[in-house]
Amino acid sequence: xxxxxxxxxxxxxxxxxxxxxxxxxxxxxxxxxxxxxxxxxxxxxxxxxxxxxxxxxxxxxxxxxxxxxxxxxxxxxxxxxxxxxxxxxxxxxxxxxxxxxxxxxxxxxxxxxxxxxxxxxxxxxxxxxxxxxxxxxxxxxxxxxxxxxxxxxxxxxxxxxxxxxxxxxxxxxxxxxxxxxxxxxxxxxxxxxxxxxxxxxxxxxxxxxxxxxxxxxxxxxxxxxxxxxxxxxxxxxxxxxxxxxxxxxxxxxxxxxxxxxxxxxxxxxxxxxxxxxxxxxxxxxxxxxxxxxxxxxxxxxxxxxxxxxxxxxxxxxxxxxxxxxxxxxxxxxxxxxxxxxxxxxxxxxxxxxxxxxxxxxxxxxxxxxxxxxxxxxxxxxxxxxxxxxxxxxxxxxxxxxxxxxxxxxxxxxxx
Numbered sequence: 001x002x003x004x005x006x007x008x009x010x011x012x013x014x015x016x017x018x019x020x021x022x023x024x025x026x027x028x029x030x031x032x033x034x035x036x037x038x039x040x041x042x043x044x045x046x047x048x049x050x051x052x053x054x055x056x057x058x059x060x061x062x063x064x065x066x067x068x069x070x071x072x073x074x075x076x077x078x079x080x081x082x083x084x085x086x087x088x089x090x091x092x093x094x095x096x097x098x099x100x101x102x103x104x105x106x107x108x109x110x111x112x113x114x115x116x117x118x119x120x121x122x123x124x125x126x127x128x129x130x131x132x133x134x135x136x137x138x139x140x141x142x143x144x145x146x147x148x149x150x151x152x153x154x155x156x157x158x159x160x161x162x163x164x165x166x167x168x169x170x171x172x173x174x175x176x177x178x179x180x181x182x183x184x185x186x187x188x189x190x191x192x193x194x195x196x197x198x199x200x201x202x203x204x205x206x207x208x209x210x211x212x213x214x215x216x217x218x219x220x221x222x223x224x225x226x227x228x229x230x231x232x233x234x235x236x237x238x239x240x241x242x243x244x245x246x247x248x249x250x251x252x253x254x255x256x257x258x259x260x261x262x263x264x265x266x267x268x269x270x271x272x273x274x275x276x277x278x279x280x281x282x283x284x285x286x287x288x289x290x291x292x293x294x295x296x297x298x299x300x301x302x303x304x305x306x307x308x309x310x311x312x313x314x315x316x317x318x319x320x321x322x323x324x325x326x327x328x329x330x331x332x333x334x335x336x337x338x339x340x341x342x343x344x345x346x347x348x349x350x351x352x353x354x355x356x357x358x359x360x361x362x363x364x365x366x367x368x369x370x371x372x373x374x375x376x377x378x379x380x381x382x383x384x385x386x387x388x389x390x391x392x393x394x395x396x397x398x399x400x401x402x403x404x405x406x407x408x409x410x411x412x413x414x415x
Contacts, residue, residue, distance in 0.1 A: 012305070012313045018394050020045040020301075031364025034399045034406075039184050039343050039390030040368050041234045042215055044294070048237055051297035055290040062286055064263055074289050081292035082279070084299045085244045089210075089229060090220040096252065098282045099292060102243035103211045104134045106230035107178075109245055109282060110207055111138035113255040114228075115176055121147030126169055126204075127178045128153045128161055129380050130186060133373040135178050135209045148175075152376065159186040159335035167198045177206045181213035185372045185388065186335030187318075187343030189213075196225035205251070211235055215392070216314060216341045218307045221246050238298035239291040245282075252278035259284040310393045317391050318342040321400045328407060334381055342391035345372075348407070351414045353385040359413060363406035 018024050021043045026033045035043060055077060061070035063078045078099070086094040100106045115125065125139045129152050139150045151174070153166035161179075170177065177199050182189050192208055199206040207228035210219060215236040221229045228251070233242030247255075257264055257275055261284035266274040275281045302310070322344060325331050330349035348356055357369035368388040371378045378384060389403065 010309070012309055012393060014313070014394065014396055017305070018396075020047070021394055022046060022049070024394060028364045028366070029362050031362075032402075034365045034395075034402050036389040036391060036395065036399070036403060037366045037368050038215070038392040038395075039212060039235070039388065041240070042237050042392060043394065044237055044239070045298075045301050047301055048239070048294045048297045052239060052290045052294045055293045059293075060290075063289055064280075077293045077296070078287065078289050081296045082244075084296040085231075086246075088214075088219065088299045088303070089231070089244075089246055090222055091246050092222060093249065095277070095279055096246055096249050098245040098247070098252075098279045099287060100230075100243045100245055101241050101288065102232040102234070103209055103230040104232075106228075106243055106245035107134055107207070107209065108138045109258045110228050110230075110247070111142045113258040113282070114205075114247075114251060115139070116142045116145065117256065118175060119143065119146035119148040122173055123148040123175045124151050124171075124173045125149075125176045125178060126151050126153060126166070126174045128166065128180070128190075129155050129376050130159065130161065130183045130188065130374070131178070131180055131376070132184050132209065132211070133375070135180060135207075136376070139176075139178060155188075155377075155380065158337055159183065159188050160337045161188070161190050163191060163194060166195065170198060170202050170204055172202075174202075174204055177204050178209070179206065180209040180211075182210075182216070182341050183335070183343070183374075183377075184212050185343070185345050185374045185377055185386070186337065187212075187340035187390075188335055188337040189217075189339040189341060192224045192226060200225060212341065212343070215302075216307075217311060227251060233291065233295045233298065236298055237301060239288070239294040241288045242291040242295050249278070252281075255282075257281050257284065261285045305393065313393050314342045314391060317395060317397065317400070318344070320397050321389065321391060321403075324400055324404045325407075328404065328411075330411070334383075334386055343388065344390075345386040345388045347383065347386055348411060348414075351411070353387045355414065356387055356407075356410060359410040360403075360406055363409060365403050365406045367403075 059073040061074040063075045086097045205227040208226045211232040214231045229246045234240040264284040334345040353369040370385045
């Protein structure tokens with residue numbers, strides 16, 4: 001009996017979606033804005049903006065510190081965001097989700113609370129050449145304090161991790177492996193399940209930087225098989241200063257607090273302090289409550305679209321933009337991975353990336369220029385900087401056409 005064909009997904013109504021994002025209607029230098037800097041930070045839908053505004057207008061109070069109604073409402077919003085994130089990443093338990101200011105804080109939490117107490121001279125941390133500085137510098141800092149070293153697995157000319165070399169480098173002295181899920185410069189998608197499987201065989205915990213993955217693809221930390229997974233809210237439509245760390249409970253229970261202060265304790269005496277259980281053990285002080293109300297709204301928005309539809313649209317847009325850039329003379333594209341998210345890093349022959357970005361801005365086009373917090377990757381490609389056009393589901397082919405036309409006009413000015 002023939003299997004029924006998969007039902008066709010309804011296409012995205014991109015114009016309706018764009019109407020949800022107020023900033024996309026803005027003009028820049030009297031030109032319609034073309035916002036292609038989504039890997040840096042995503043734009044916010046009205047529902048997220050309203051959730052933050054509603055919190056301050058109707059519910060503003062601190063969490064877990066009052067029995068009055070406003071305090072209960074603020075706590076419900078904050079803890080509701082934890083529930084939403086746990087669902088979003090398929091965490092086994094909400095108590096394994098630590099709310100942080102973003103991936104940088106999440107990685108530093110693992111560096112100082114998990115790695116630092118365990119590392120000693122002769123140990124190593126393994127990462128890759130394509131990492132963001134946030135997945136390099138914290139490991140260097142704790143390595144300097146312990147006598148450990150940081151090793152980096154190589155990539156190939158297409159910008160893909162050489163998985164065989166990574167596995168070969170998982171030697172007995174490696175006590176932690178740290179890999180980005182999606183490169184912020186190249187869009188390369190790393191094979192996390194395969195990497196996690198090889199790490200588990202050797203008893204090496206794996207941390208995954210999911211900042212660039214969460215806006216574009218469904219995340220299932222259980223299926224991935226990693227030990228730690230970090231996300232950033234502002235790249236996935238949520239407010240800045242929000243994010244999360246997921247970690248296996250066995251690790252969290254063995255980790256001492258990184259920050260100390262209020263609300264992360266059971267009892268404080270001068271003779272000693274008894275700390276709260278995870279996750280609150282790692283959430284000292286007053287958090288970004290309104291921001292996390294926005295996180296819950298952002299997740300609801302993304303789930304309402306559906307990642308299958310979102311991904312299909314973005315991949316089509318990526319292919320269209322890549323082909324359009326390739327048709328321009330003098331363009332060099334960095335990163336040709338077989339699987340990648342909608343990020344294109346490139347240079348125009350004879351033009352500096354920062355000059356190009358400045359002139360494109362005058363045309364209303366917002367792209368990123370520079371080293372993208374990825375100096376080792378720039379060194380690998382032998383360039384000081386690139387331009388980066390990073391796309392999202394609210395961008396359009398008409399914007400790609402406008403972007404390419406703007407490059408043509410800028411090219412005439414520079415050549």
